[in-house]
Amino acid sequence: MSEQRDDKPEIKPFTGPAGGWGSLRSVAEILPRERVSPTIVAELTRQNKHDGFACVSCAWPKQYPPHTAEFCEEGAKATAWELTGLRTTPAFFREHSLTELRGWTDYQLEQHGRLTDPLKYDPETDRYVTIPWETAFAEIGARLKAIDPKAAVFYASGRASLETSYLYQLLARMYGNQNLPDSSNMCHESTSVGLKAAIGVPVGTTRLDDFEHCDAILFFGQNVGTNSPRMLHQLRSARKRGIEVITFNPLRERGLERFTDPQNPIEMATGGETVISTQYHQVRAGGDLAVMTGIAKHLIEADDAALATNGEAVLDHGFIAKHTHGFAPFADKMRATGWDEIVAAAGLTRPAIESAAKVYAKAKAVLGIYGMGLTQHVKGVENVRMLVNLLLLRGNIGRPGAGPCPVRGHSNVQGQRTVGITEKSELAPLDEMKARYGFEPPREKGLDTVEACRGVIDGSVKAFVALGGNFLRAVPETEDMERGWAELDLSVQIATKLNRNHIVPARGATYLLPCLGRIELDRQAGGPQTVTVEDSTSVIHPSRGRATPASENLRSETAIVAGIAQALLPPNPNVNWQAWTGDYALIRDEIAAVIPKFFKDFNARLAEPGGFWKGNKASERVWETPSGKAEFLVPTGLDAAGFADAEGRYRLITVRSNDQFNTTVYGYDDRFRGIKGTRMVVLMNRADIARAGLTDGQIVTLESDAGDGRTRRVAGLRVTTYSVPDGCIAAYYPECNPLIALEHHAEESHVPAAKSVPVRIVTAQAVGS
Ligand SMILES: Nc1nc2c(c(=O)[nH]1)N[C@H]1C(S)=C(S)[C@@H](COP(=O)(O)OP(=O)(O)OC[C@H]3O[C@@H](n4cnc5c(=O)[nH]c(N)nc54)[C@H](O)[C@@H]3O)O[C@H]1N2
Ligand SMILES: Nc1nc2c(c(=O)[nH]1)N[C@H]1C(S)=C(S)[C@@H](COP(=O)(O)OP(=O)(O)OC[C@H]3O[C@@H](n4cnc5c(=O)[nH]c(N)nc54)[C@H](O)[C@@H]3O)O[C@H]1N2
Ligand SMILES: [Mo]
Numbered sequence: 107m108s109e110q111r112d113d114k115p116e117i118k119p120f121t122g123p124a125g126g127w128g129s130l131r132s133v134a135e136i137l138p139r140e141r142v143s144p145t146i147v148a149e150l151t152r153q154n155k156h157d158g159f160a161c162v163s164c165a166w167p168k169q170y171p172p173h174t175a176e177f178c179e180e181g182a183k184a185t186a187w188e189l190t191g192l193r194t195t196p197a198f199f200r201e202h203s204l205t206e207l208r209g210w211t212d213y214q215l216e217q218h219g220r221l222t223d224p225l226k227y228d229p230e231t232d233r234y235v236t237i238p239w240e241t242a243f244a245e246i247g248a249r250l251k252a253i254d255p256k257a258a259v260f261y262a263s264g265r266a267s268l269e270t271s272y273l274y275q276l277l278a279r280m281y282g283n284q285n286l287p288d289s290s291n292m293c294h295e296s297t298s299v300g301l302k303a304a305i306g307v308p309v310g311t312t313r314l315d316d317f318e319h320c321d322a323i324l325f326f327g328q329n330v331g332t333n334s335p336r337m338l339h340q341l342r343s344a345r346k347r348g349i350e351v352i353t354f355n356p357l358r359e360r361g362l363e364r365f366t367d368p369q370n371p372i373e374m375a376t377g378g379e380t381v382i383s384t385q386y387h388q389v390r391a392g393g394d395l396a397v398m399t400g401i402a403k404h405l406i407e408a409d410d411a412a413l414a415t416n417g418e419a420v421l422d423h424g425f426i427a428k429h430t431h432g433f434a435p436f437a438d439k440m441r442a443t444g445w446d447e448i449v450a451a452a453g454l455t456r457p458a459i460e461s462a463a464k465v466y467a468k469a470k471a472v473l474g475i476y477g478m479g480l481t482q483h484v485k486g487v488e489n490v491r492m493l494v495n496l497l498l499l500r501g502n503i504g505r506p507g508a509g510p511c512p513v514r515g516h517s518n519v520q521g522q523r524t525v526g527i528t529e530k531s532e533l534a535p536l537d538e539m540k541a542r543y544g545f546e547p548p549r550e551k552g553l554d555t556v557e558a559c560r561g562v563i564d565g566s567v568k569a570f571v572a573l574g575g576n577f578l579r580a581v582p583e584t585e586d587m588e589r590g591w592a593e594l595d596l597s598v599q600i601a602t603k604l605n606r607n608h609i610v611p612a613r614g615a616t617y618l619l620p621c622l623g624r625i626e627l628d629r630q631a632g633g634p635q636t637v638t639v640e641d642s643t644s645v646i647h648p649s650r651g652r653a654t655p656a657s658e659n660l661r662s663e664t665a666i667v668a669g670i671a672q673a674l675l676p677p678n679p680n681v682n683w684q685a686w687t688g689d690y691a692l693i694r695d696e697i698a699a700v701i702p703k704f705f706k707d708f709n710a711r712l713a714e715p716g717g718f719w720k721g722n723k724a725s726e727r728v729w730e731t732p733s734g735k736a737e738f739l740v741p742t743g744l745d746a747a748g749f750a751d752a753e754g755r756y757r758l759i760t761v762r763s764n765d766q767f768n769t770t771v772y773g774y775d776d777r778f779r780g781i782k783g784t785r786m787v788v789l790m791n792r793a794d795i796a797r798a799g800l801t802d803g804q805i806v807t808l809e810s811d812a813g814d815g816r817t818r819r820v821a822g823l824r825v826t827t828y829s830v831p832d833g834c835i836a837a838y839y840p841e842c843n844p845l846i847a848l849e850h851h852a853e854e855s856h857v858p859a860a861k862s863v864p865v866r867i868v869t870a871q872a873v874g875s
Contacts, residue, residue: 110213110774115784117826120777123379124331125338126366128777129179132764136183136772140219141191149625149653150185153177156715159625160639160649162188162265163767165514166334167314167641170716173369178335180764183772187603188623189653192219194604199225199234207609212579212840213771216603221620222657227611234618239661239669242617247673249596249615250569255282256550257568258596259558262288262527263575264516267624267637267649269693270663271518273686274573275526275534277671280545280681284534284552285567286527290519291555292580295855296481297512298523300490304737306730308533309520311509311722312473313643317344319507322469324462325353325383326394326493327479327861328513331361331778332764337513338365342380350469352462353383355479356391356759357789357836358829360778385462390453391757391834392483392747392862397459398492399744400448403440404463405499410441420467425501429727432738436495439740451744453831471507472497481512482861484748486852491739498736504727514642515768521640524704524720525697529554538700543680555581556856559848562590569596570612571670573663576605576769582846582858585818600666602656605769621663626651628662631688635662636712638694640720647717664690747862748850751833755811756794758863759830760839760846769840781826788867789828789836798867802827808837811864812847820845835865 122128137147152158154168154176161168161177163184168176177185198218204227207215224242225234237245250258260278262271278286290298298308305311317340330337342365345351353362363386366379373379389397409420426433445456452459466472474497480489494503494510502508514520526534529552536547553561561567563586570577570591578587588610591597595614599607602623608616622628628635628651636648661669668683675681686693691709698708704720711718723729729736747757762768763776763785775782779789788808795802804825810818820842830836845865851858 109783110211111783112786116782118780120360120780123364123366124361124778125368127374129368132179132777133182136186140186142186142189143191146189146653149189150177150182152652153181153185157650159651160517160647162517162624164334165517165519165642166336167643167645168647169314169339180332180335184767185625187770187772188625190219193222193656194218194220195222196236203232204609204611205232212606212769215605216770218604220602220656221604221618223659224620225618227616242619243669243673245615246596246598246617246670250281250674253568253595257566258283258571259285259287259553259567260571261575261577262522262573264289264519264522265574266663267518267639268521268525268697269637269690270667271522271527272525272693272697273664273667276539277667279539279547280675282548284529284548285558286529286552287555287558288519288522288527289516289575290523291856292858293515293519294481294512295857296486296490296852299855300487301494301510304491304494304739305503305724307722307724309644309722310512310642311503311725312511314340316473316507316509320344320349320471320473321507322350322352322465323473323475324466325351325362326476327355328475328477329359329361331359332762333477334513335361339367341382342367345380345382350384350465351382352385352465354387354389354394354397356388356831356834358386358388362386387454387458387462388831390831391759392745393452394480394489395485395492395741395746396448396451396744397454398496399440399443399741400452400459401463401466402496402499403443404460405467406437406440408467421499422501426498429729429736430498430738431733431735436738436740447744471505472502473507473509473511475511475513477513479861482857482859483746484850484852484859485746486857487854488741489746492741495738498738503736504725509725518639520642524640525701535700542700543678545678554856556848556851559583559587562587565590565593568594570594571598572607573600576607578607578610579605579769579840579843582843583848584844600663619666620660621666622655622660624649624651626653626655635690637690638712644720644722645717646720648712748859749864754866756833756835756865756867758808758842758845758865759834759836760842760860760863761836763838784824785838785841786822786824787826787837788823789826789830791830791832792827794832795825795827800825807868808842808845808865809868810845810847811866812850814847816847818845
């Protein structure tokens with residue numbers, strides 16, 4: 107049922123709610139599929155508990171006190187995926203060459219389970235062969251020493267703990283670069299750049315209990331039912347209080363419509379469900395700038411009218427005067443922008459936009475929740491800033507129930523930035539590290555993801571170390587990237603499962619180093635270890651793994667990073683990799699000393715139930731911006747897509763299914779969208795299908811329309827009728843990444859613009875001719 111059968115998929119609208127029995131069935135199916143033993147199922151009850159482990163799926167905060175089962179369908183899948191009984195052993199690699207494996211799907215590659223032994227690619231036999239850990243470290247150290255440190259990249263995928271991440275950035279900087287891109291560069295970097303400039307902090311200001319105090323939520327471009335399902339509990343309780351949830355999303359996403367709580371016996375028994383969105387607006391891809399302009403215009407003009415007649419003000423003038431800068435030019439721009447332009451760019455009617463504005467104008471405390479639908483556009487940073495503009499108009503930052511709430515992706519992606527995994531000097535504690543360790547940290551800006559890709563393609567990047575992830579599959583410009591990758595001197599992949607990145611070897615040497623997952627017991631010289639992660643709301647949690655490791659030959663991520671460091675760096679009396687690996691509490695002491703602002707008394711604070719909050723100045727209305735105030739931004743336009751419409755050109759939205767975690771494909775069942783057995787679909791509305799002369803079920807090819815003369819194609823996609831706005835189509839990530847031009851990314855933040863990719867549809871005959 108969740109098997110792949112592209113030629114005979116089952117596609118029919120899903121009529122159930124998010125959650126409910128479908129969610130429990132889905133969990134029940136994945137456990138046997140992954141051969142997870144019954145004793146391991148018990149681990150699920152420890153998920154997201156204070157003495158348990160932090161879920162390895164998304165970064166949504168954990169409720170305290172927790173539910174009996176503080177996990178969701180997706181979290182259970184992620185746990186099962188990590189604790190699988192299946193193994194990808196050295197024998198597997200004796201049987202399969204890399205050439206053969208390159209013909210496999212992403213799903214098949216990960217399906218053989220956990221990696222068990224350190225491996226090195228042998229070009230003679232085109233196979234991975236085992237290598238002792240110490241030999242691997244020594245060879246990696248020697249290769250890195252032989253190149254200019256500026257030509258090496260240290261990527262992190264967002265899952266590794268604060269302890270490992272701190273060591274990782276120290277390793278890169280002591281070696282001589284800050285080429286430290288992480289998955290955040292493909293994700294919420296638009297948030298980090300936009301919020302920092304607007305309100306002085308690079309993260310959201312809201313916390314879990316704000317859901318209890320808000321009286322409206324603006325929900326932009328985040329697919330809660332699939333990507334952060336535990337938030338449905340907070341949304342459900344907020345809805346039970348009668349608050350309004352106004353959603354903007356081109357696709358009708360089930361989790362944003364209706365939810366049945368699988369942990370509520372009465373709802374489960376009676377088929378009861380909660381309507382999540384009270385208004386659902388299917389905005390055009392990239393149309394949010396226009397929507398938000400419309401809302402702001404409505405508010406400002408209503409306020410102008412009220413003031414002219416001595417009525418009640420609509421804007422919070424006290425807040426604007428005391429706390430913000432740049433209001434006047436912003437308001438003028440909103441007044442001057444015409445409704446015709448707004449309606450055309452948003453793809454929504456004026457009454458629809460005004461109905462949202464009216465709710466916002468009355469609400470006393472409003473949360474602005476958002477995800478990739480805002481950040482992954484050419485104007486992704488402007489999208490984020492425009493949402494802040496809206497919040498500032500009514501003082502909706504720094505009071506209970508109000509503020510921006512970016513929903514982060516990987517479970518520790520925000521935390522990795524907090525402890526210095528960043529290519530930007532101003533965000534890393536360089537002076538503190540210099541003083542403590544006595545070395546000169548590089549100050550030159552490092553490479554972000556887009557710049558690292560450029561370097562791989564043009565040959566200036568020679569070595570690539572990856573702390574998790576599937577970089578080659580996650581980034582745009584697949585074809586050039588794979589070609590460039592094959593020319594590298596060195597590829598080091600620290601991973602739990604085999605993926606596409608691992609089977610594209612470097613010309614020099616390729617190492618595949620298998621690590622412990624977070625759910626597994628991490629025993630070091632000093633005994634069993636605890637690690638920490640930071641969630642989307644800046645709360646830091648301990649996580650203790652207990653499950654038996656997938657193989658005796660695994661090492662912890664911390665130990666692997668330290669192993670590379672010891673082989674590469676000259677001894678330094680202040681940096682004791684060996685002792686730190688033996689006892690992670692010592693690493694936390696280092697973090698506390700170097701970043702006291704957030705981590706003072708780090709070890710002691712791990713005992714705080716529910717985790718500890720690292721604090722957030724903007725939430726106290728202290729604005730760490732150059733003006734000392736929160737900044738309004740005048741948007742430069744109304745369309746976030748960054749390209750004009752043209753005959754035959756579509757805006758392709760790349761999305762995740764309910765059966766995947768990023769490039770990891772758990773199965774072929776996107777339950778909420780009613781698509782089973784295939785991921786090779788292109789979702790399109792009925793009128794567009796007819797206008798293009800296509801039929802539902804027809805197989806087509808998508809072709810990039812980036813206007814740079816390059817041919818980029820993905821073939822074999824099934825036209826599937828779906829509710830999306832005119833001119834917008836949707837298809838799955840990562841299958842469609844070969845269509846995205848590297849230079850099609852967000853201005854300022856460099857996040858690849860994966861939510862509005864210019865493409866054309868060509869039929870099989872046309873491609874062949
Ligand atoms: N199960 C599961 N959980 C995950 C992940 C996973 O793959 N699987 N990935 C994790 C990661 S790393 C991340 S970053 C998050 C991602 O979580 P999300 O932020 O939800 O990201 P996407 O799935 O890419 O979906 C974005 C949503 O934006 C909508 N959208 C697209 N374009 C636009 C637009 O122009 N405007 C508006 N308003 N909406 C738009 C899409 O229809 C979709 O509903 O989830 C994390 N959690
Ligand atoms: N077209 C398009 N492209 C996108 C996106 C999109 O929406 N559309 N989204 C972007 C986003 S938001 C993100 S975050 C990136 C994701 O990019 P990445 O973070 O690079 O990719 P993942 O798929 O999360 O990485 C999966 C791999 O991580 C490894 N892994 C899993 N657990 C562990 C662990 O505990 N330790 C270690 N060391 N390795 C582990 C496994 O080998 C697994 O195969 O993709 C981006 N790319
Ligand atoms: Mo992400």
